[in-house]
Amino acid sequence: MVTQTTQKSNEEIANEYVNSVYDTVCNRNPDEAEFHQVVKEIFDSLVPVLAKHPEYMNQSILERIVEPERLITFRVPWVDDEGNIHVNRGYRVQFNSAIGPYKGGLRFHPSVNPSVIKFLGFEQIFKNSLTGQPIGGGKGGADFDPKGKSDAEIMRFSQSFMHELGQHIGPDVDIPAGDIGVGPREIGYMFGQYKKMRGRFEAGTITGKGMNYGGSLVRKEATGYGTIYFVEKMLEKQGISFKGQTVAVSGSGNVSIYAIEKAKELGAKVVTCSDSDGYIYDEKGIDVETVKRLKEVERRRIEDYTDEHPHAKYFDSPTDVWTVPCTVALPCATQQEIDEETANQLIKNGVIAVGEGANMPTTLEAINIFKKNNVQFAPAKAANAGGVAVSSLEMAQNNMGFSWSFDEVDGRLREIMKNIYDNSSEAAETYGYAGDLVIGANISGFLKVADAMVAQGVV
Numbered sequence: 411m412v413t414q415t416t417q418k419s420n421e422e423i424a425n426e427y428v429n430s431v432y433d434t435v436c437n438r439n440p441d442e443a444e445f446h447q448v449v450k451e452i453f454d455s456l457v458p459v460l461a462k463h464p465e466y467m468n469q470s471i472l473e474r475i476v477e478p479e480r481l482i483t484f485r486v487p488w489v490d491d492e493g494n495i496h497v498n499r500g501y502r503v504q505f506n507s508a509i510g511p512y513k514g515g516l517r518f519h520p521s522v523n524p525s526v527i528k529f530l531g532f533e534q535i536f537k538n539s540l541t542g543q544p545i546g547g548g549k550g551g552a553d554f555d556p557k558g559k560s561d562a563e564i565m566r567f568s569q570s571f572m573h574e575l576g577q578h579i580g581p582d583v584d585i586p587a588g589d590i591g592v593g594p595r596e597i598g599y600m601f602g603q604y605k606k607m608r609g610r611f612e613a614g615t616i617t618g619k620g621m622n623y624g625g626s627l628v629r630k631e632a633t634g635y636g637t638i639y640f641v642e643k644m645l646e647k648q649g650i651s652f653k654g655q656t657v658a659v660s661g662s663g664n665v666s667i668y669a670i671e672k673a674k675e676l677g678a679k680v681v682t683c684s685d686s687d688g689y690i691y692d693e694k695g696i697d698v699e700t701v702k703r704l705k706e707v708e709r710r711r712i713e714d715y716t717d718e719h720p721h722a723k724y725f726d727s728p729t730d731v732w733t734v735p736c737t738v739a740l741p742c743a744t745q746q747e748i749d750e751e752t753a754n755q756l757i758k759n760g761v762i763a764v765g766e767g768a769n770m771p772t773t774l775e776a777i778n779i780f781k782k783n784n785v786q787f788a789p790a791k792a793a794n795a796g797g798v799a800v801s802s803l804e805m806a807q808n809n810m811g812f813s814w815s816f817d818e819v820d821g822r823l824r825e826i827m828k829n830i831y832d833n834s835s836e837a838a839e840t841y842g843y844a845g846d847l848v849i850g851a852n853i854s855g856f857l858k859v860a861d862a863m864v865a866q867g868v869v
């Protein structure tokens with residue numbers, strides 16, 4: 411009898427397990443490219459953890475974590491100002507509640523589909539875990555395009571959307587918030603509708619609320635400021651600061667505006683911002699107050715920035731924002747902004763650090779190029795976790811029935827971002843990938859959720 415002499419290493423077994431679950435995900439969820447990408451990225455980084463802790467494989471944690479606990483799809487009918495009836499599709503994925511009630515934003519954008527919602531929801535599980543707050547992962551939205559809609563149309567759409575979503579959420583169940591296309595105005599309309607449906611004031615059921623009805627100071631600034639606090643920490647480890655850096659930012663929405671504001675405050679010169687039509691290059695440094703007014707108040711296009719700053723240049727190709735030379739790049743607009751070619755261009759122009767303010771703005775290939783070229787890389791699930799972290803602080807204030815000061819919340823945000831950095835960095839080192847924050851953030855976020863799933867049995 412011939413005995414088998416080659417024994418598979420733990421690493422090989424873990425790798426085979428990861429690939430086999432990933433194949434099942436692709437077969438079971440065909441045509442969901444965004445979801446596949448995020449699963450691949452996270453799963454690959456878990457191989458060293460699974461090799462060291464086979465109990466997670468025995469407990470089928472990956473098979474379970476990758477299947478949403480619930481995916482709700484619903485009809486959102488609404489009437490425009492001319493009396494025409496429209497029907498959009500609404501979604502809520504309640505992905506994982508192992509460490510707390512589902513929590514995640516709502517996105518109103520024509521590109522919203524099950525793949526996008528699932529990629530965002532899956533990512534949210536790990537991001538929420540990283541914040542150290544007791545919140546599970548969820549995400550939602552609709553394929554509705556708010557661009558060009560009147561205030562009354564936005565209100566009717568938001569009410570119709572909440573009329574259905576409201577049946578599936580609550581302070582201990584699922585707590586939505588904003589995301590692309592959903593800001594304070596939409597949150598206000600949705601909260602109003604929810605309050606009417608319930609016949610009670612449940613402040614802790616949605617976050618991002620206005621300050622006069624249960625909102626938190628710093629929520630508006632949280633994601634942008636948090637991204638800068640995280641990148642600041644990452645630069646600090648290299649003995650560098652924001653002072654004197656030339657920063658390129660994409661987008662001109664909630665995340666971008668407050669990332670620009672904080673980066674400037676720390677001494678950087680931010681030279682770009684953009685919207686889905688084009689980008690601005692201002693060699694003197696972007697005037698953030700103008701962007702705030704154009705976008706938050708007047709809801710105009712970024713092109714109009716040059717009316718008030720005629721020395722600035724406008725280009726009608728948003729993705730070319732990354733051809734502008736910079737030392738720090740902060741993609742804060744949308745997914746898949748930086749691909750291989752763009753990454754190479756940024757490196758050629760001297761980039762030393764990239765911080766993801768947006769979700770999945772960098773392709774896997776581009777991330778690998780940055781890693782190979784020693785560009786410091788701050789992944790979204792760690793770098794932009796400040797928004798959900800302060801949302802959780804908003805829930806805490808709602809539960810206690812009082813409000814903290816701006817400095818109190820900002821101090822807590824800074825501390826949370828520091829902890830996320832330290833925990834990600836430590837996890838990367840423990841598992842043999844020192845300095846790799848992509849792997850470190852995935853591992854650190856995973857461990858807490860996986861342990862809670864094991865403790866709670868097969869549910």
Ligand SMILES: NC(=O)c1ccc[n+]([C@@H]2O[C@H](COP(=O)([O-])OP(=O)(O)OC[C@H]3O[C@@H](n4cnc5c(N)ncnc54)[C@H](O)[C@@H]3O)[C@@H](O)[C@H]2O)c1
Pocket residue numbers: 588589590591592593633660661662663664665666684685686687728729742743744745767768769770794795797798
């Ligand atoms: N708001 C938050 O608290 C938060 C938290 C975590 C992550 N994020 C992520 O950050 C990103 C931005 O979210 P936001 O809340 O600032 O949304 P927002 O709607 O306020 O702003 C989005 C910005 O991106 C621009 N944009 C959209 N498509 C574009 C394109 N193809 N090219 C260039 N610009 C484009 C829009 O014009 C707008 O300026 C999203 O990926 C979101 O998931 C947001």
